[in-house]
Every structure is written in structure tokens, then in C-alpha cells.
Amino acid sequence: MTTFKRRLALGLALWWSLIPSVLAADPMPLKDLQQALEVAQPQIQFTRTPPTATAFIPEQAVLQGYTLGVGDVLEVHLFNPRVNLLYSLTVGPEGQIVIPRLGAFTVAGKTTAEVQQLIVNRAPARDPVEISVTLQRVRPIQVMVTGFVESPGFVQVPWGTRLLDVVRRAGGVRQSGSLRQLHLRQGGREQTLDLYRFHYQGDLQANPVLKGGEQIHIPALGPHVALIGQLQQPGIYEVRPGDSLSQLLSLAGGLKPAADPQGAVYWPQGLSQGRPEVLPLTPDYALSAGDVLYYPLRRLPSEEKLIHIYGQVRDPGVLAYRPALTLAEALRGVGGPLQTADLGAIKISRLKGDNREVVQANLQAYLFEGQSDTSLMLEPGDVILVPETFFVIRNVTELTTLLLSLLGIVSVVINLSRGGA
Numbered sequence: 001m002t003t004f005k006r007r008l009a010l011g012l013a014l015w016w017s018l019i020p021s022v023l024a025a026d027p028m029p030l031k032d033l034q035q036a037l038e039v040a041q042p043q044i045q046f047t048r049t050p051p052t053a054t055a056f057i058p059e060q061a062v063l064q065g066y067t068l069g070v071g072d073v074l075e076v077h078l079f080n081p082r083v084n085l086l087y088s089l090t091v092g093p094e095g096q097i098v099i100p101r102l103g104a105f106t107v108a109g110k111t112t113a114e115v116q117q118l119i120v121n122r123a124p125a126r127d128p129v130e131i132s133v134t135l136q137r138v139r140p141i142q143v144m145v146t147g148f149v150e151s152p153g154f155v156q157v158p159w160g161t162r163l164l165d166v167v168r169r170a171g172g173v174r175q176s177g178s179l180r181q182l183h184l185r186q187g188g189r190e191q192t193l194d195l196y197r198f199h200y201q202g203d204l205q206a207n208p209v210l211k212g213g214e215q216i217h218i219p220a221l222g223p224h225v226a227l228i229g230q231l232q233q234p235g236i237y238e239v240r241p242g243d244s245l246s247q248l249l250s251l252a253g254g255l256k257p258a259a260d261p262q263g264a265v266y267w268p269q270g271l272s273q274g275r276p277e278v279l280p281l282t283p284d285y286a287l288s289a290g291d292v293l294y295y296p297l298r299r300l301p302s303e304e305k306l307i308h309i310y311g312q313v314r315d316p317g318v319l320a321y322r323p324a325l326t327l328a329e330a331l332r333g334v335g336g337p338l339q340t341a342d343l344g345a346i347k348i349s350r351l352k353g354d355n356r357e358v359v360q361a362n363l364q365a366y367l368f369e370g371q372s373d374t375s376l377m378l379e380p381g382d383v384i385l386v387p388e389t390f391f392v393i394r395n396v397t398e399l400t401t402l403l404l405s406l407l408g409i410v411s412v413v414i415n416l417s418r419g420g421a
Contacts, residue, residue, distance in 0.1 A: 044179065046199055048150075048172030051165055058138055058160030062209050068107045068115065069159075070095060071139030076119065077132040088136060141212030145170040148177025148218045162207045164195065166216060176221050180238045183217040184208070194240065200233070200251050223289030227252045230259030230295045239287060246283035260298040262356045263349060263383065267292040276385055277347070277358065307378055309334050311386035312341035327363055327376040330384065342389040343367070349383040 058066075068074070070091050076099060078085040089097040095108025097115075102122055107115045116133040123129055138159040143166050146152050150171025157166055163184065173179060182193040186208075197206040224238045225248065232253025239248070255261055266277045269290045287293065307319045307330055314335025319325075327346065331337055343364040349356050361376055378384075 044173055044175060044177075047164065047167050047179070047195070049168055051168055056138070056158040056161065058158070058209075062160045063135070065111065066135070066138075067109050067111055068095075068135075069139050070108065072135065073137040074107070074112070074115070075132075075134045075136040077134075078119075078123070078129045080127070080129045083127070083129055091139070141210065143210055143212070144215045146215070146217045148174045148220060150174060157210070159211060160209055162204075162209055163193065163216065164198065164207050166210060167218070173218055177218045178221050178238060180240050181219050181222055183219065185215040185217075186210070187213070196238070196251050200253070225287045225290070226292040228292065228294050230256040230297055232256060239289065243286065244283060245281055245285040245287060245293075248287065255295060258297050259295045261295065263296050263298075265294040265296065265385075267294075276387075305380050307381075308383045309386070310384065312338045312388050313386055314338060321378065321380045321382075325378045327361055327378060327384070328367070330378055331363075331386070337386055340388050342387045345387055347385045347387070348378075349385075350379055351381040 068091055070093055072091045074089050074091070074097060076087045076089055076097075078087075087099060089099070091097055091107055094106075096104045096106050098104045099119065102119065105115065105118050105122075107118075110118075112133045112135055116131055119131050119133065123131065140156050141159050141161075142154050142156050144153070145155055145166060149167065152170065155166050155169045157169060163182070167173065167182075179199075180194045180196050182195060184191050184193055193206050193208070195206060197203040222238050222240065224236050226236050227248060228234045231249070232255075234252065237248055237251055249255065264281055266281065268277070269288065281293075305321045307321050307325070308317075309319065309330060310316045313331060314337075317334055319330055319333045327348075337343060344362045346361040346363055348359045348361055350359055363376065366376055
């Protein structure tokens with residue numbers, strides 16, 4: 001009998017552990033979260049944009065002081081009133097070019113200006129010619145790309161190509177790859193790069209020029225958070241160690257002018273885990289993996305005479321404020337609380353000057369125990385969140401299913417016990 005009771009208790013504990021505590025969130029944050037999920041794909045898609053088919057021309061700033069190497073193509077122009085010769089010459093494996101009637105020139109490691117002077121020095125003095133040497137096409141280089149990309153391996157690109165274009169030629173970052181922890185090994189030096197900084201903020205240091213022989217590694221996707229609501233670029237953002245809230249908001253383009261920075265709704269570890277918090281977050285606050293942060297619209301002065309009610313109520317929405325309005329009356333105005341409501345842990349975000357503070361109200365103690373609570377008197381502009389109780393059996397059907405399943409477990413245990421006997 002003792003063994004039977006132990007197994008029955010174990011079965012009950014198992015079933016209760018499978019009952020989720022799902023937060024009934026405000027429909028507007030849920031809608032904004034869906035929009036954030038929709039823009040999460042373009043955040044990776046920018047690494048998959050195919051390179052343009054036009055001839056690659058390095059940036060002029062990158063070409064300053066450029067020295068020639070094997071595979072570079074030079075355009076050499078010799079002309080005077082009687083001569084007009086134009087040659088397209090590729091630097092050979094030995095670092096040389098050959099000009100008809102002038103011979104071979106070693107050009108590897110030299111600039112175009114230095115090559116031009118070499119040719120001037122060798123040109124015949126009896127029939128002077130003007131000489132022009134320009135870089136027509138830069139040499140190809142090879143870069144190794146590994147990790148979470150569509151086509152890992154060696155990628156051949158022109159000298160001076162930036163890292164992002166190399167990743168694009170490798171097919172782009174996979175859905176499970178990181179955009180903020182790319183590892184680059186270049187000339188014995190290793191660094192970690194954040195493509196968000198280039199894509200969202202135009203930081204060229206996060207998208208360096210490659211000169212050949214580099215290794216790029218794309219690690220697995222790191223922890224990420226959802227920034228939704230009134231932001232310039234709401235979406236799902238990967239979080240690097242040490243990232244502060246202000247840094248993440250900067251990646252998201254900052255808040256829109258109509259956003260309410262003091263009324264942020266914060267779901268630690270996601271909408272389905274725990275309860276939301278309505279509180280102002282400091283700029284140095286560090287978000288954790290799975291967090292959801294929602295910035296609502298800033299209310300106009302006329303809206304400060306309204307009461308907003310969300311969560312476990314029948315008809316979430318807005319009520320007009322009137323003097324001496326109580327929390328119980330406000331809940332009746334939106335159809336009353338649901339059976340799943342936790343009336344002992346209601347949170348009220350309340351205006352206090354230009355900021356907000358969070359007040360916790362225990363309506364259950366007032367209704368069933370007769371305790372008085374000044375927080376049950378509402379003020380203009382209050383935002384009320386009625387959370388869900390931790391353990392919920394939502395209806396009779398679910399209870400019946402649970403009991404039948406437990407009886408099934410008991411039957412199996414009894415049969416096993418008899419078989420063992």
C-alpha cells in the first residue's frame with residue numbers, strides 16, 4: 001500500500017508539472033511581437049543578398065598606397081603625336097608584366113606610380129612618349145568561411161572586398177547562425193565582429209576590408225530578445241555579453257517620438273514565462289535571453305484621465321476615470337476578472353510626475369478578508385495588469401481528462417504490481 005501511494009503521488013506531481021502557466025497578454029503587444037518575428041528574417045536576409053554582377057572596384061580610400069601583386073591587371077598607355085599604344089597587362093606568377101619592345105618589368109610590391117617611373121626610365125629618349133599606368137582590375141584573393149553559413153569553404157573574391165560581401169558569396173548566414181559574434185582571423189590577429197553595428201549603424205570597422213588569406217567563422221546564434229512597440233526598428237535582436245538596454249535600443253534605432261519610455265512592459269523570459277512588469281528600466285539594465293520588452297504609445301494629456309486594464313479580465317480595454325473610482329469598480333466595468341485571475345497580485349503602473357511607479361494591489365484580501373488598502377483607489381492614468389494564477393485547471397473537460405489519465409496510470413501501476421507478484 002505504501003508503494004502504491006508513493007507511485008500515485010509521483011503520477012500527480014508529474015501531471016501538475018505539465019500544466020503550463022500561460023500569461024494572457026495584452027493583444028497589442030502580441031500583435032507587435034508578431035510584427036517583430038516577421039522582421040527577424042530580414043535581419044538575417046541582408047547577409048544573403050547576392051553580390052552585384054558589375055565589375056568590382058575597391059573604394060578609393062582602400063586603394064591609397066596599394067601595392068601590386070600576382071593577378072592584378074594594369075592598363076599601360078604610351079602615346080605621342082605619332083604613337084598611340086594601349087596595353088592591358090596581367091601581373092604574372094613571377095610578379096612581372098611584359099610590354100612589347102620594352103621588355104619585362106618586375107612590378108610586384110610596387111605602386112602604379114612607381115611602375116610608371118620604371119617604364120619612363122626605360123622608354124627610348126629619341127622618341128619621347130607620354131606614359132600612363134592605371135589599375136584596371138585588382139587581383140583575386142581566397143578567404144575561408146566556416147560555421148553556420150549556407151556554403152562553407154573557400155571563397156574567391158577581389159582584393160579589397162569587405163567581410164559582408166564574402167559572407168554573401170558563401171550563401172549568407174543560416175537561420176541558426178550568429179550575426180554578432182563573427183570571428184575573423186587576419187594576419188595572425190583575431191577579432192570578434194558585430195554585423196549589427198555595420199547594418200544598423202554604418203560602422204565600417206565591423207565590416208573590414210579583406211586582403212587575402214583570412215578565415216571567417218560564423219558561430220551558432222546566441223541569446224536573443226524581442227524589442228517591440230514604439231521603436232524605429234522593432235524586432236528580434238541577438239544579445240552579446242555586456243549589452244545594456246541603451247545599446248540594444250540603439251540597434252533598434254531608438255524610440256519613436258510617441259513612445260512612452262517610462263511605461264515599458266517587460267516580460268522576463270518571454271510571454272509564456274512568469275508575469276509582466278510595468279516599470280521604467282534604467283539605460284544600463286541588462287536584458288536576458290528570451291526577454292520581451294514592449295514600449296507603448298505615450299498618452300496625451302487627455303488620455304491621462306483614462307484607466308487602462310489588461311490581463312485576466314473579460315473585456316480588456318479603457319475606462320474613463322472618475323473621482324473615488326476603486327479597483328473593484330474598474331474591474332466590474334470591464335466585465336469582471338476571469339476565474340484564472342490572481343487577484344492577490346494585481347500590478348498598477350501609476351504616473352508620478354514625469355515617471356511611473358509600480359504599485360501592487362491585493363484585491364483578494366479586500367474582497368474576502370475585509371482588509372483595507374489605499375492602492376485600491378485608482379488615479380488618472382493608471383495602467384492595471386491582472387495576472388494569471390500560477391496553477392490553472394481551465395475547465396471541467398480538462399479536469400476530467402486529467403483524472404482519467406491518472407486512473408490510467410494507477411491501472412498500469414496495479415497491473416505491474418500484480419505481474420511482479
